[in-house]
Amino acid sequence: MEVVDKNIxxxxxxxxxxxxxxxxxxxxTKIYPTPKGDYVVLDDLDLKxxxxxxxxxxxxxxxxxxxxxxxIAGLNPISKGTIVANNKTVIGPGPDRGVIFQSPSLLPWMxxxxxxxxxxxxxxxxxxxxxxxxxxxxxxxxxxxxxxMYKKAKDLSQGMQQRVGIARAFALKPKVLxxxxxxxxxxxxxxxxxxxxxxEVWNQEKITAIMITHDVDESIFLADRVIMMTxxxxxxxxxxxxxxxxxxxxxKDVLEHPDYYKxxxxxxxxLEH
Amino acid sequence: MKDKSIHLLNFIGLGFFEPAIRLASGEExxxxxxxxxxxxxxxxxxxVLFLLxxxxxxxxLYNIEKNYKIETARTAGGEAAVETELARIVSGESSIxxxxxxxxxxxxxxxxxxxxKAISAKKTAFEEKTAVLNAKREANGQAAITYTGRxxxxxxxxxxxxxxxxxxxxALFLAVPIGMVLGLSETLRSSFNWLIQIFKPxxxxxxxxxxxxxxxxxxxxxxxxxxxxxSFIAVGLCAMWATLVxxxxxxxxxxxDFINVAKVLNLSVGQKVFKIVLPSAFPLIFTGLRITxxxxxxxxxxxxxxxxxxxxxxxxxEEFQNGANDSNAKIIAAMFVIGGIGFLLDRLMFSVQKLMTxxxx
Numbered sequence: 001m002e003v004v005d006k007n008i009x010x011x012x013x014x015x016x017x018x019x020x021x022x023x024x025x026x027x028x029t030k031i032y033p034t035p036k037g038d039y040v041v042l043d044d045l046d047l048k049x050x051x052x053x054x055x056x057x058x059x060x061x062x063x064x065x066x067x068x069x070x071x072i073a074g075l076n077p078i079s080k081g082t083i084v085a086n087n088k089t090v091i092g093p094g095p096d097r098g099v100i101f102q103s104p105s106l107l108p109w110m111x112x113x114x115x116x117x118x119x120x121x122x123x124x125x126x127x128x129x130x131x132x133x134x135x136x137x138x139x140x141x142x143x144x145x146x147x148x149m150y151k152k153a154k155d156l157s158q159g160m161q162q163r164v165g166i167a168r169a170f171a172l173k174p175k176v177l178x179x180x181x182x183x184x185x186x187x188x189x190x191x192x193x194x195x196x197x198x199x200e201v202w203n204q205e206k207i208t209a210i211m212i213t214h215d216v217d218e219s220i221f222l223a224d225r226v227i228m229m230t231x232x233x234x235x236x237x238x239x240x241x242x243x244x245x246x247x248x249x250x251x252k253d254v255l256e257h258p259d260y261y262k263x264x265x266x267x268x269x270x271l272e273h
Numbered sequence: 274m275k276d277k278s279i280h281l282l283n284f285i286g287l288g289f290f291e292p293a294i295r296l297a298s299g300e301e302x303x304x305x306x307x308x309x310x311x312x313x314x315x316x317x318x319x320x321v322l323f324l325l326x327x328x329x330x331x332x333x334l335y336n337i338e339k340n341y342k343i344e345t346a347r348t349a350g351g352e353a354a355v356e357t358e359l360a361r362i363v364s365g366e367s368s369i370x371x372x373x374x375x376x377x378x379x380x381x382x383x384x385x386x387x388x389x390k391a392i393s394a395k396k397t398a399f400e401e402k403t404a405v406l407n408a409k410r411e412a413n414g415q416a417a418i419t420y421t422g423r424x425x426x427x428x429x430x431x432x433x434x435x436x437x438x439x440x441x442x443x444a445l446f447l448a449v450p451i452g453m454v455l456g457l458s459e460t461l462r463s464s465f466n467w468l469i470q471i472f473k474p475x476x477x478x479x480x481x482x483x484x485x486x487x488x489x490x491x492x493x494x495x496x497x498x499x500x501x502x503x504s505f506i507a508v509g510l511c512a513m514w515a516t517l518v519x520x521x522x523x524x525x526x527x528x529x530d531f532i533n534v535a536k537v538l539n540l541s542v543g544q545k546v547f548k549i550v551l552p553s554a555f556p557l558i559f560t561g562l563r564i565t566x567x568x569x570x571x572x573x574x575x576x577x578x579x580x581x582x583x584x585x586x587x588x589x590x591e592e593f594q595n596g597a598n599d600s601n602a603k604i605i606a607a608m609f610v611i612g613g614i615g616f617l618l619d620r621l622m623f624s625v626q627k628l629m630t631x632x633x634x
Contacts, residue, residue: 075533093536105530109552109630118548119538172538 021084022208023049023072023176028081030067041067043234044081047227049176052206056219058267059229059238065212069180072210073099086175095123098174098207100182104161108154112145112164113137115153116171123172139167143197159190163197170201177202179211183218195221196251203248216267221254226263228270239270285624289313324375331374338369365598373602378609381602389425396420424583430610433573433584436501437618440508440569447509448516448565449558453546455517456524456554473514477572481507481579500582507576512569519561523554559626566622570615585611 025047032039041064049055057065070076072083074093083090085097106115116136124132140149143163153161162182169177182198183191199222202209213219219226223243230238243263245254254260275298279291292308295301339362346358361367373381399420407417424432455462475483484507492499527550535545577586589607592600 073537075536093533094539095537097537099533099537101530101533103530105528105534107531107534107549107552109555118540122538122540 021048022051022053022086023047023210024082024084025068025072026082026084028068028071028083029079030064030071030076031079040234041232043236045236047237049208049210052208053225054202054209054211054223055225055227056211056213056223057227057229058213058216058219058271059235060231060271061214063229063232064235065229066180069099069178069210069212072176073097073178075099095119095172096175098169098172098177100162100165100169100177100179102181102184104153104158104165106153106156106161106164106168109152111150111152112140112156112160112167113149115164116140116168119168119172135171136167139171139201140164142170142201143167159186159194162186162194166194166198166201170205170207173205174207177207177209179209181212181214184214191215191218192251198222199249216264216271219267220260220263221249221251226267228267241266284627285620287620289316328374328376331372331377334371335369335374338371342367342369368596368598370596370598370601373599373605377599377602378605381599382606382609384599385426385603385606389427392422392425392428395422426588426607429583429585429588430614432582433577433586434614436505436508436577436582436584437566437569437573439501439505440512440573441566443506443509444513444516444565444569445562448513448561449520452517452520452558452561453524453551453554456521457546457550459525462521462525469514469517473518475511477507477511477575478579480511480572481576483507484510485580498582500580504573504576504580504582504584507580508569508573511572511576512565515564515568516558516561519557519564520554523557523561524550527553556626556630559622559630563619563622563626566618567615570611570618574611 025045028042028045029040030042032041045068057068059065067076071078072085072090074090074097078090088096090097106112107118110118113136116139117132120132120135124135137146137149140146143166145160145163145167148156148160153164156164165182179198183194186194195218211219211222220243226241226243227237228239228241229235241263244259245257275294279294282288282290282294289312292305292312296305296309342362343355343358346354358367362369399422403418410417455465481503484503488499488503488506492502531549531553532545535549540548573584574586574589576582577584578590579586581587585607589604592603592607
């Protein structure tokens with residue numbers, strides 16, 4: 001970590017770093033007690049994420065990526081260490097950290113519109129009704145659901161449901177966006193489409209984002225930095241890869257870029273060893 | 274029009290008529306004809322077979338009783354006594370109370386309708402006669418004179434339905450809120466688990482007696498219809514368990530993803546319960562309510578019978594005690610009415626369930 005982020009470490013010595021980080025995970029450990037003794041999932045993990053940075057976390061199944069994300073979200077208690085998001089120590093969940101879950105997690109008896117409105121009402125309780133309606137409609141239109149807004153969530157396809165999930169997360173204007181393998185359950189065509197939708201919305205909002213993924217190409221295309229985690233138990237950050245493609249990125253340009261295969265090889269090498 | 278009626282039929286749970294409608298509009302004749310035979314013709318055949326079996330079975334049982342009577346007469350008084358016994362059987366003086374045949378049941382049913390018409394005519398006449406007097410009595414603050422004659426079969430059905438609905442709503446208003454509270458709190462759930470497990474299998478008769486013991490003491494000075502109160506409370510308490518258990522389960526097993534959504538959005542407890550927990554528990558709650566209606570209707574007869582509250586149960590019991598020539602036929606007629614109403618109530622709940630829940634039932 002220190003090796004990769006020399007600049008940041010140096011700045012922290014001057015005591016200037018607090019505001020620079022949107023998310024500061026320091027010495028976080030997660031222990032699940034089992035009858036055979038404690039099972040240490042994450043051990044003394046450090047990770048700092050800058051303002052408006054998009055990072056992806058990649059690693060093998062069971063390495064504790066999702067555990068880390070749920071801890072940032074406040075849905076899972078932290079055993080040791082601290083997580084500071086937007087200068088506030090995480091103690092529980094809150095709408096300042098938006099989550100896009102692996103399964104879309106929409107309420108099936110509500111329409112797409114109502115699903116987004118549920119959160120918007122909560123976050124923009126002081127705005128006018130018209131403002132809230134505009135926000136919901138704006139984000140649903142952004143993810144391409146203008147025509148399906150008033151359909152019940154259960155009547156939407158998986159891909160469409162996850163579009164609603166994206167709209168719901170962005171509509172709440174969170175400080176940090178947490179994505180837990182958001183496209184893991186989709187077929188590859190839909191996945192590509194949704195990556196485009198996500199990056200398009202993100203380009204405008206520039207919300208600090210942390211995305212868990214299994215997919216090497218996805219992580220290169222979307223992220224500024226790819227965090228590679230060692231296999232658990234006692235998982236740590238194994239390696240970090242800076243992705244220097246310019247934004248806004250187009251899939252075609254990224255795929256044709258000479259560095260693309262270098263990045264790809266780096267990631268695959270790490271995952272295979 | 275066609276699609277609409279098919280949709281409606283499926284909605285009210287009579288989807289087996291679908292092929293008939295499709296056939297009538299000349300759509301995919303062969304496929305729909307097979308479906309029609311399977312779904313409508315075969316059931317009709319089975320009903321006809323059942324009626325035949327019943328008819329011949331009833332005749333055989335009748336003959337056994339008849340032969341026994343004749344043989345008894347013969348050993349007692351020889352051939353002359355046999356002749357008189359036969360004459361008495363034909364005239365109905367010596368009644369044979371065996372299982373009635375389908376024809377006898379239909380006749381009994383018609384008789385019940387005729388009886389109902391006669392009684393309601395009497396009732397109307399009575400009301401007309403007392404209208405002026407009752408108006409005067411009401412003006413003076415006195416209670417109106419009401420018709421106190423024998424209730425007809427249809428009146429009994431109405432009373433039973435009233436009791437079952439009162440019982441059902443009691444079950445609804447007890448079981449759903451309690452189930453929700455128990456579903457939300459694991460501590461409460463395990464605290465009450467033993468009591469629930471003990472009370473759940475208690476028989477309707479014992480529930481009736483229990484309610485009787487309590488209500489009797491509480492209504493010593495009440496001069497209203499105590500037997501109705503006892504029977505509807507007993508019905509409600511018997512029938513509520515399915516709803517209670519299902520509501521608890523439904524609320525306790527809400528998808529963790531939905532709970533996480535509620536947490537991330539920082540929903541208040543009220544919002545969490547009414548926007549997320551309750552709707553997602555609806556399918557199970559309504560399954561429970563459907564069972565509750567069936568159980569309520571089933572135990573109603575036994576409870577009415579015990580409580581002497583008017584209704585179909587009392588009707589059946591009185592007919593049995595009565596032992597007239599057509600008593601057994603009336604009991605069987607009542608049985609079919611009870612079964613038919615039970616079926617309709619279940620379809621009704623099925624439709625409500627479909628209307629209220631998000632999953633395809």
